[in-house]
Amino acid sequence: MGITAKGTSVPNAAANSHTSTPPIEPRVFSTSKPPSLDDFKILTTESVPIHYPLAKDIVNNIPIYDLSAFSSYTADQLSALQDEWYHILLQGPGVFATKHIYTNLSLIDHVNDVYSSIIKQEAQQSGKKGDHFATSGSNSRIWNSFSKHCLADPTTFIEYYSNPWLPLIFSAWLGPHHRLTAQVNIVRPGSAAQISHRDYHIGFQSAESCEKFPKALQVASQFLTLQGAVAHSDMPLESGPTRLLPFSQKFEEGYIAYRLKEFQDYFLDKHVSVPLKKGDGLFFNPALFHAAGSNTSADVQRSANLLQISSAFGKPMEMVDSLPLVERTWEALADKYEKESLNDEVRAFVSNVAEGYPFPTNLDRRVPETAGMAPDSEQDLLLRGLKGRWDKDRVLVELKQMRDNSRA
Template sequence: MASLTNGQSKHDDTSSIGSRLFSVAKPPSLDEFKKLTTESKLVHYPLASSITANVPIYELPAYSSLSPQQHAALQDEWYHILLSGPGVFVTKGLYSNISLLDTVNEVYSNIIAEEKKLAGKRGDHFAGSGANDRIWNSFSKHCLQDPVSFLEYYSNPWLPLISSAWLGPHHRLTAQVNIVKPTAKAQISHRDYHIGFQDNKSCAMFPKALQVASQFLTLQGAVAHSDMPLESGPTRLLPFSQMFEEGYMAYRTPEFQNFFLEKYVSVPLDTGDGLFFNPALFHAAGQNDTTDILRSANLLQISSAFGKPMEMIDTYPLVQMTWDALVQVYEKNGLSDEVRAFVGNVAEGYPFPTNLDRRVPETAGMAPESEQELLIKGLENGWAKEQLLGELKKMKEDSRA
């Protein structure tokens, strides 16, 4: 093996290898992004009923009216759209029972009214706190409030067919309601979970391949719970932008956000329609320019089965057994590589899944504090074991459903 310490060897030249990371100091190429999003050509999708602003539109019939082969053919088209096509498609009539949606909207209204009675800050994603009405984990809250309509709503067989086209089997569905009020401003353009919820510095720590792979772990969807004419600000979309490899590094920069504002498209939706897109697609909730439309959507975030560890690890007892010794090492050596290595191995560095009602996200970072960040804070602030364990216990309790 070539020496790493005793001078330069013939194997030291890595210029042909390149960096595994994108550079914060070297901005992504806006020219390449413009070329990708303006010159990419839409292929023919024979099962789509129409194309609007490069977004394929599918008129869904009764699910049982199609054969397994026809279902598979739809999945093939949806997969191509999400991977190497425009990155987004619409499903007209995803929910054809409008009275069911009326019932569910009543459930949502009750949940929102109850939660407004509670004190405390209400968070949002990529928009100012309180600008919209937001229900975190509408999936669970819906069930607990009205199990009858919940059962009917989530028995829709189109949902797993669409989800498995991108994620395969065993995926997990979560949901959050977003109601955008009249005159509400647009979101900033962004990419979504996972890496889309990091700040730029954190994002840059993930290797290039993982930045591309992130999009394969999630599918974003939305069910329109109200009519969404263009003036109400349905989701702004930039077709083909999911294929830009540096997109997670790019979307926060003003140049890319300005280009998005110049080139985005939107598609009007009717109550019951679905919108599904690759999470790496540049997108943003639009500005509601109406005076009387509460633009309501149940946002679906469907996760791959593969984004999970093989075994369950409980951080609390491990920290309980090692904290005093870790403090001694920290007092002697500071926040050394060894201390960071231990914290990284014993504690969770990723704060999801969590409870976003009790652990309110901030617009800039999008993620609450992680176990690793808590341990480092405890070391830097000289916390005794009892204080650290109390904070760790509270974090765990606040993260529960």
């Protein structure tokens, strides 16, 4: 029986129909009913990229963008560039490479020295250090390289994360107020490849847990993060740059499928890669089937700063405490602002080092001051501090007060 708006029982139309109706489909995917490998093969072999006018080249179905060609672009032209990236990540191959995202290679070298110091320091500490879809200890990895870099060397941290290309790429997929985290991975010669996988959120769940998430969330989770990497060394093919399976992000059952041996075997047979130079970047939909390759080179220490960017509406993989990062960088940032005003580099750094989304918060204590329902974010506060010429003590007091007022 059905119920009307007033609560009166009425005959259920489906129950009284003489024609059969299709059953309600299960809301979840299941490994007990494996996805179709044939469907997956068709999707990944018969799809081809459309023409992307701003791409310099397409290699193995992966569009390549030379960012040095866009340095004088207007806002409208940059928006057209973002349109292409969005289409690639959503409906296209799911991955694109960026040449010359960093052109100051001496900066990369200085940052590599900082990473080396962190790795040496952590190697002296006891305890097992995990890795990401690879055997622990086979590579050198720095978890939360973002915060550790800042605390070790604020000067190069500011220069590195003041790169305006980063928020332009991030916002093409995630919109505003995203949150950046980073992990360094150095893969030595002889290191084996990762297992093919999808990434955070659902990609980091166990198979048992993954099956509990409804189909709509399986698809929606890819919109909560963007995966990226900046090459901190040259990455010829023999060094094992990331293995990729273009168009695989479009397979709705992929978070179940990547765990199955037949899909892993197919990935090993059909994956592609693109070589990168130091300072290049690679960005892809987290639902793309991918894996770091095996380093068969004789002497290449393949080094990448792995970027994971989270939507304002998602939760990042690592906790980033903005307060000590601002404490270490505020004076240099204020000096940069005095010399350069509020240019793209200053805005880029603020967007990376502080939260842009003010929720969750306590709206009794943090009453919105605008027509909307959102109070100031950490980024709003830092920009106000730069414009107001606040000293370090004041900006830290204001940040602490914001945190205290946000608590339940």
